[in-house]
Amino acid sequence: MSEDKETLILDDLMQKITSKAFKSGEKLPSENELAEKYGVPRMTVRNALLKLEERGYIYSKQGKGRYLKEESLQIQLHLTAKTSFTEKMKQAGYNLETRNINCEKIGFDARIYRILNAPENGTVYKISRLRLLDDEPIAIHSSYVNEAMFPDIGEDGRQIGSMFAYYRKLGYTEFASRKSLLSITFPSSKEQQLLSCKSLVPLIVVESDCVDAKEGNILEHTKILYRSDKFKYDITMD
Structure with missing residues (x-):
């Protein structure tokens, strides 16, 4: 079930990125904020975010959070x-x-x-x-x-x-x-x-x-x- 929820979170975030609900360079909500929003454990959110990072859509700043990459x-x-x-x-x-x-x-x-x-x-x-x-x-x-x-x-x-x-x-x-x-x-x-x-x-x-x-x-x-x-x-x- 956690994998299904992870996929749903990943798909929802991807949709927001492609529809430009997040602006280029914008800081994403924290893991805690997203976990509360989706009603899932923080680890489920983290796994979804890591996949987004691996796909090259977002990047991390140590101690500051995750950000949407600049416009291509x-x-x-x-x-x-x-x-x-x-x-x-x-x-x-x-x-x-x-x-x-x-x-x-x-x-x-x-x-x-x-x-x-x-x-x-x-x-x-x-x-x-x-x-x-x-x-x-x-x-x-x-x-x-x-x-x-x-x-x-x-x-x-x-x-x-x-x-x-x-x-x-x-x-x-x-x-x-x-x-x-x-x-x-x-x-x-x-x-x-x-x-x-x-x-x-x-x-x-x-x-x-x-x-x-x-x-x-x-x-x-x-x-x-x-x-x-x-x-x-x-x-x-x-």
Whole structure:
């Protein structure tokens, strides 16, 4: 029965949040106040609040209580790889910072190797960057690149912030996207640390292939993990 009551409290609080009965940044009623309102033990209320926190809707201030998170920032999310992420964000006027966090060989992955036309005994590198807007982590952007296509990628990849800028230095000037896929996942412990989010905050996954528009060759397979709790994404097609 306590689980049923916990679910009812969680649903009621969620409804209040989505209908904006609570204002952005507002302090929520205390556990004692909510326990009295719903006629349940304080622990039942606490469990419901912890779930809200895990989902990224509220946050705690030690000794002060729980607060509704600030209004999400709305940004334009393009689903094609014709323009670089860096260029998209800068054109929109956002204060974007990119941190190169990893460059490593991956183990054989049949799907990625097939997309990149890499043989099973070939080498594919994964170059990952953390994207931040106004000092808030927004996304982890990973590019999978065939070493046969870019022989120096193992060394160069450690310094790359924008893959498109790297490709342009090598003579590629026009880019196209073969297809884009969108799905949902939940963050690993490492991704939670990088994105400063909880384990139950869904991540939006966008996968696409970047193609050299002139020759039709696959330059990279891209996978981007976007936080869903801090931002709203406009996917209106131009």
